[in-house]
Amino acid sequence: MRIAHRMLPAAFLAGLITLLAACAQMQELPSLPASHPEALAVGQQTDCSECHDDQARGTLKALTAFSHTPAFVKNHRFYAASDDRLCAVCHKSSFCNDCHTNKVEMKPSYKFGYRPDREMPHRGDFLTLHKIEGKLDPASCYRCHGRANNERCVACHR
Amino acid sequence: MKKALCRLLSAVSLLALPATASAAETAVDSTTIFRFEQRDISGASKQDFMPATQFLGLDVEKLADGNLSLHFSGWGRADLADKSYNNDKVDGSFTYGYLQYRFKEANATVRLGRLFVHEGIANEQVDGISARTDLPLGFGLSAFGGATVHTKHLYGEKSDGKGDSIIGGRATYRYKGFLELGASAVYEDNAPKLINYANATHRLLGGDIWLTPHRMVEIMGHSSYNTETRTLAEHSYLLNLKPLRNLVVTGEFNEYRDRGYLNSWAMFSGAALNPADKSRSLGGSASYDIAKNVELAADYKHYTRELGNADRYGINGRFGFLNNTVRTGIGYHYLRAGSGFAIGTTPSASYHELHAFALHDSATYFAALDGIDYIFKDKVYNEKSAWEGTASLGYHITPALALSGDVSYGRNPQFTEEIKGLVRLTYTTTFDSKRGKK
Structure with a gap:
């Protein structure tokens, strides 16, 4: 009962955000695709700039920033902290959970x-x-x- | 109550499936591993282990109106010989399992179940709910909350030191493709009283930034503040420079105040940590793609602690051949660290690290070789180095099913000899309920 009671604020907040999300649908705000339209090669350090030169719809960040250079792989925590929705376009959660x-x-x-x-x-x-x-x-x-x-x-x- | 709640969430998640799975697309990711290990510990008898582990991942997409999905991941282990690790011959973990509804617009999602959250300074696992949406004028909002996912009890305690519930979220503002500012918070229920450990409640406030004043320049990072200790916890910032398409130069600055950042780490929050201590690291790296699949990188980092200073530097190279079906890599790093960081009475903690690998993956078979060697400047437990070599060979029985085996041998200060082997069966496929296997 104690836990259920303490989950109420979380449920309220999530409900509020869901409501806002529903309202946001009417604004037709851009969204990232559910998955990458083309399968990417396994074992390749993906270079987004091979195909993209523009900003990612839904993040407004240059897609080239997400190219998997050695620096990106080493510092991916910075990107995951604010853009894990973009990670999810290509990676399942289990890919992250292989280590984390x-x-x-x-x-x-x-x-x-x-x-x-x-x-x-x-x-x-x-x-x-x-x-x-x-x-x-x-x-x-x-x-x-x-x-x-x-x-x-x-x-x-x- | 918590267990009951978890079961209820799981049950609710599963109940929704049969009625809505008519157009579903299901991806299965299964790995079965049988391990064989022999350890020879100095002054003790040899130990043999034979654990069998099953990893299972399941993703069911396009449920209901096509925007609902179910995601599951977990593993279970049974020891076929002696106990391989803890007091149980059988063990397992429910890593995550949640229902997700993804709205068509505004990157809006709602998740329900056991899930991981990465939002600004919040990195948590909860049995509960999370939601996120973009809002007009560049704003965005996310929130999560639920029961804390507990870990193993601390030694001699009836708890892992964490509170029973947690709540948090992040608000963001984006200005075109130029700036993103975020403010995030984590608030955990009061931490339980512990007998043998100092303990603290996990409550943080934080801010994060992403700034790209020029397409060649990117600055990102975050800072956090511990509201319990009323001290700064962390500063962590990264500068990326891309003066050429194939060249990336980075600079990194990290500072952690032990009292603020590690306060809720019950296992170490007592005598092992000095509350006045702080860690600082400053470093940089450069990586350059000489050609497609030919990559060179160099890095340097300087560490500052009360215990002393240390430096780490090195180089890495990666090379791909035959349409990247053959991949190799080499690396060398050196850590210069004084006696303050050393093991026991060893005069220095400095060591060299050498790493090399090669692999080949074809439509029929795959093979890999991997070697790593740590060479200590001063012997550790009378051993000059710790090294391990691994060979792996596998066969694609079908495009979805593969059988492989690994053998590794090594010598190190912990175990005089360590011999390990495993047999691995992996199955990865996607089924479409309308058209069958994809």
């Missing part, structure tokens, strides 16, 4: 051992390395293990 999840069963690089070209965290003996990296940049641990996916941390950090 609440409870991981095995290292992503192990599950996808046949795809070493994918940037995956904690390759090799990270069990040793985390004793260095954790002191160097604890915020980088916190982002994924601070409020989720901490089962393996709890096993030793008591």
Whole structure:
């Protein structure tokens, strides 16, 4: 009952936004397509500028900003924080959850051992390395293990 | 009550399906993995593990009027030999499962169920609801809320330290293709009292910006403020410069105040963290595409903490051949870090990192080789390096079904020897209820 009671504000807010969304339909505001009209090659660092030179309808940001350069892959958290609706045009949620999840069963690089070209965290003996990296940049641990996916941390950090 | 609510949400989600699935398009993504591992730990007997894991993803699109969809992902594991990890021989996780309604205009969506939220400074997982829409004049609004998805209990506690419910959202303003400003907030229910850990409630306010004054220049980032500790939590900003089509130069600045940013990290919020400490990193990178599928990159980052300073720099190269069906990569990085970051009594934390891979993916078979080596400046637990090599070979039985196997061997300071193998069956396909398999 306590949880249900505390979900009321969330339900109210979501209801309000749904109502606003319904009103926004009448304004015919541009929206991103549900999915990319053409299938993109697997394993290719997608270069949006090969086909696009304009702004993405629905984000008003230049599509070339989303080309998957090494810099984009490394810094994709900045884009996902404000434009995950654009990510969703090509990627299912499970693509993100291969690495970002609440409870991981095995290292992503192990599950996808046949795809070493994918940037995956904690390759090799990270069990040793985390004793260095954790002191160097604890915020980088916190982002994924601070409020989720901490089962393996709890096993030793008591 | 929370469990009952989760079951109710799941039940409601599933009840809607049979009546509306007549024109649905269903995508199935299944991976079954049988692992075989042997670990030789110094001073202990060898350990053998044989866990079997099933990952399952399901996306049912075009339900009802075509704008409704159902999304599910999760995994389950059974140990066929000794316990592979924790005290249970069977384990699993319900990663996400939600119904989504996507409006035709204004990027408006409503989601109901277990879902992840990424909105400005909010990165949460909830059992509840989220909604978002663009509004006229460049404004936008999103909100989420529900029951917190808890994780494993902390040692000796009856909780993971998180509150039971959470609510948050983000408001944005966009000006043409030039500027986006966002304000976001997260408000969690009071954190439970813990016996062995210092604990704090997770409540943050934040702002984010995206600015492109010129098509070659892009600035983005966010700052957050912890309303519980009344201190700044985080500044994180990125500058992207694209002076040439094939050249990207970046600059990055991050600063984290432990008291503000890590306050709700119950596992470390006690003696392990110094509330007065802060982390700062400043770095940059450059990447250049020499030709299609030939990519070179270099990066540098300087870290500043109370423990000392450190630098990391290195280069990467990626190369594609035969219409990118053959892909290779090499990389080298060096971390220069002093004794403050070292393991135990090791005088230095510095190490070299070498990484190389090659793979081939054809219509019939696929194969990959991957090697990574960390070479320590000073020995760690009497080992000079930690390395691992992996070979993978697979066969496409059909375009949707593939069978593959991996073998890896390594030596490192944790395990004298580590031998791992797995057999993997993947099935990925999409069915259209009108036209059959796509």
